Amino acid sequence: MTDTTPPDLLPMRDVVSLTGINPVTLRAWERRHGLIRPQRTEGGHRLYTARDVQRIRDILRWTANGLPISKVGDLLAGQPEASVRQHSAFDDWRAAVVRATKAFDGPALEGIHGQLFTLLPKATVLHEVLMPVWHELASAAAPGQRSQWLFLDTFLRARLLLRLQMNQADAPRVLLAGTDGQAELSVLCAGLLLSSEQQRIEVLGCGQPLEELPIVCAAMQPAALVIKVQAPVSPTLAKRLRSVQMDIVCPLALIGEGLTDPQPALSGIPLCLLDERGADPARVLHALHRGGLDV
Secondary structure, eight states, rough: SSSSTTOOOEHHHHHHHHHHHHHHHHHHHHHHOOOOOOOTTOOEEEEHHHHHHHHHHHHHHHHHHOHHHHHHHHHTTTTTTGGGGOOOOOHHHHHHHHHHHHHHHHHHHHHHHHHHHSSSHHHHIIIIIIIHHHHHTTTTOOOOOOHHHHHHHHHHHHHHHHHHHOTTTTTTTEEEOOOOOHHHHHHHHHHHHBBTTBBBEEETTOOOOOGGGGHHHHHHSEEEEEEOOOSSHHHHHHHHHHHHHHHHOOEEEETTTTTSSSGGGGGOOOOEETTSSSSSSHHHHHHHHTSSSOO
């Protein structure tokens, strides 16, 4: 093996982030007890499989419940290979985010954030890891959890905004606004999904009045205007959107989850619907402002 880490293997630092295990303890489990058998690079660095990560989590759970480490080997030996509980890698990443958030550990959260966007597509990072944790903490009511949610929310808003600011400076500008009640982080997530080398997404501030969007567009001359909405679109909102569409010269698009379903209130309004869960909303948006879509 070379020192280049294969995509299906994890170095020790990532295993520590995902499981919370102390590196000294992990090495002891390998050397003294033979419980974990990592692969090695030519340089001697340990590399772990997804099954190794699950085994580590199992051992941590058993020992936390009082099982002596000397008995763990017998328990593992008696476990048929096929019966070992499969654990999603996304579960591990979410657990790592929760652990760093509950500890109010900014550097740890920074490291996890960087790993996620390096290893996984941005849509996967947002939909499968970060936003599920954000929603879980937002709905929690135990003492301290509101502060944990605010800590995570502040961190993610800052990092996603920074990623958006790294857009191609000379690419066509697309404005993104949110409707009433949309969380800023939700709008930023939509912006990141729409960003690409073909367009620069600029997110307008929360509370942007829809009725004043034509004034903003007249001044900034964007290639397109996108509005983040929540499906289903109500007749009242549709009426406001129709007014906006009539007063701007650039194409109008809506982005949200569930927009692939019929939206009767939008009938007759020339706009494009972008599904946040779609395969590539950024590509569809590019086709829209390049004139490749009929709306």
